Amino acid sequence: MVLRNFFLFLSKNKTLNKGAKKWGLKLGAKQVIPGVTIESAMDAVKQLNSQGLACTVDHLGEFVFNREEAIEAADYCVRTLEAIAETGVNCNLSLKLTQLGLDIDRNLCRDNMRSILATAQKHNIFVRIDMEDYSHLDATLDLLAELRREYSNVGTVIQAYLYRAARDIEDLKGVSLRLVKGAYKESPEVALQDKAEIDENYLKIIKQHLLNGSYTAIASHDHNIIAKVKQFAKENDIPKTQFEFQMLYGFRTDMQQDIANEGYTMRIYVPFGNDWYGYFMRRLAERPQNVAFALRGLLK
Ligand code: FDA
Numbered sequence: 627m628v629l630r631n632f633f634l635f636l637s638k639n640k641t642l643n644k645g646a647k648k649w650g651l652k653l654g655a656k657q658v659i660p661g662v663t664i665e666s667a668m669d670a671v672k673q674l675n676s677q678g679l680a681c682t683v684d685h686l687g688e689f690v691f692n693r694e695e696a697i698e699a700a701d702y703c704v705r706t707l708e709a710i711a712e713t714g715v716n717c718n719l720s721l722k723l724t725q726l727g728l729d730i731d732r733n734l735c736r737d738n739m740r741s742i743l744a745t746a747q748k749h750n751i752f753v754r755i756d757m758e759d760y761s762h763l764d765a766t767l768d769l770l771a772e773l774r775r776e777y778s779n780v781g782t783v784i785q786a787y788l789y790r791a792a793r794d795i796e797d798l799k800g801v802s803l804r805l806v807k808g809a810y811k812e813s814p815e816v817a818l819q820d821k822a823e824i825d826e827n828y829l830k831i832i833k834q835h836l837l838n839g840s841y842t843a844i845a846s847h848d849h850n851i852i853a854k855v856k857q858f859a860k861e862n863d864i865p866k867t868q869f870e871f872q873m874l875y876g877f878r879t880d881m882q883q884d885i886a887n888e889g890y891t892m893r894i895y896v897p898f899g900n901d902w903y904g905y906f907m908r909r910l911a912e913r914p915q916n917v918a919f920a921l922r923g924l925l926k
Pocket of ligand 1 (some may be wrong): 627658688755756757758785806807808809810846847848849872874877894895905912913
């Protein structure tokens with residue numbers, strides 16, 4: 627817990643974040659972030675596709691404070707979509723609304739999303755809105771509802787640690803959802819704190835969305851959860867086309883390959899870009915054993 631809080635604290639440090647942009651990928655970050663350019667991301671995706679793994683790419687970006695930065699981030703998403711289309715890879719796009727101006731001006735954020743979704747639709751690419759901390763949840767779901775009146779190629783993420791997760795799943799019947807345990811530090815007012823309770827709620831909402839007949843992405847490195855989902859799908863005749871597993875680039879790569887070899891869709895979340903620092907610190911917070919990555923990186 628102490629280490630988790632320490633890395634979450636570091637992840638929010640703006641000075642280090644700024645410095646890291648200039649350093650290039652350091653501290654072992656290269657093992658979980660394949661590169662800083664669109665080209666390097668596409669190379670990683672091609673390699674993963676050749677192993678039978680689907681992908682989603684995320685251009686990393688934090689602390690967007692002005693309109694110019696938000697518009698620049700949206701342009702970068704559009705360019706990434708064009709690159710996916712040009713290279714013909716099996717790949718979606720993941721993004722964060724704060725990067726597109728959610729905290730600056732909702733209308734700007736909506737306009738940015740519209741231009742991204744129009745490009746994605748043209749190329750038949752799905753766009754996933756990552757879920758950020760609780761303070762952005764309502765705004766994210768409201769914007770999703772608005773966008774879904776115009777576009778069907780968009781979905782979001784629901785976090786199992788939130789008490790309201792099951793209610794949100796019910797409201798989002800028919801929407802493609804990525805389901806996760808939840809990565810942020812949230813208060814006991816809104817979120818479960820106990821790991822076992824979070825796991826229990828996680829399985830509950832996965833089953834709920836699957837039984838609702840909705841497309842479900844189970845994003846977890848937890849072998850127990852994955853085994854239980856496979857079993858549940860078999861027992862309830864849920865076809866492999868109605869769900870997929872997702873893991874982060876560089877994590878449990880043997881298991882990623884095994885799942886794909888068993889005939890399930892296994893999608894790898896591939897983050898890229900020079901704003902890698904916050905993402906990397908949050909991964910260290912989640913699993914302090916990952917510090918081994920950083921130490922190995924330091925010794926290189
Ligand atoms: P968890 O960390 O609970 O681990 C459970 C057990 O699995 C461990 O005790 C260990 O036995 C095993 N295990 C886990 N990782 C391992 C490893 N690397 N090596 C060996 N064993 C390991 N969160 C969010 O709030 N918003 C979002 O939009 C997203 N998006 C997202 C996309 C994708 C593709 C993934 C995989 C995750 C997210 N998350 C997220 C993060 C998510 O909420 C969660 O914080 C992490 O996935 C950690 O939880 P896990 O379910 O992976 O297992």
